[in-house]
Amino acid sequence: MRATPETVLRRVRGLIGTAGNERSNVAVTRLVLRVLLFDGGPVPAWRADAACAAEPAELFDPEPSDTASIAEAKRVCAGCQVRAVCLADVLGWEPVTRRHGIAGGLTAGERDRLVAARRRTARQEVAA
Numbered sequence: 653m654r655a656t657p658e659t660v661l662r663r664v665r666g667l668i669g670t671a672g673n674e675r676s677n678v679a680v681t682r683l684v685l686r687v688l689l690f691d692g693g694p695v696p697a698w699r700a701d702a703a704c705a706a707e708p709a710e711l712f713d714p715e716p717s718d719t720a721s722i723a724e725a726k727r728v729c730a731g732c733q734v735r736a737v738c739l740a741d742v743l744g745w746e747p748v749t750r751r752h753g754i755a756g757g758l759t760a761g762e763r764d765r766l767v768a769a770r771r772r773t774a775r776q777e778v779a780a
């Protein structure tokens with residue numbers, strides 16, 4: 653069974669959040685996240701080309717008021733060769749009510765607006 657994002661977050665918080673390992677051992681944290689996010693299955697091939705793989709994971713999960721980190725994460729995404737597939741991937745599984753962080757070069761709010769715009773366009777095309 654594939655883990656839901658809520659399950660993943662709960663597991664991550666339980667495993668590394670309270671232990672405080674996320675800052676002291678980034679490699680272990682990434683390994684734990686990979687196992688949890690992909691249920692131990694193979695990581696999608698495009699992830700090997702992700703520009704964020706060489707960046708601190710917390711950079712892509714900034715507080716909404718942390719404009720400097722948001723801008724830095726978006727700068728990394730802008731130069732990422734798998735940005736389009738990353739965005740399509742996250743839009744495919746991310747619950748509308750639980751969007752957070754930077755993915756595919758967009759903030760959670762920007763992804764919300766993109767999805768809403770796509771839905772409006774789809775409805776207009778059906779109505780036309």
Ligand code: SF4
Nearest residue numbers: 702704729732735738
């Ligand atoms: S677009 Fe951004 S979040 Fe997605 S893989 Fe590339 S760097 Fe990472």
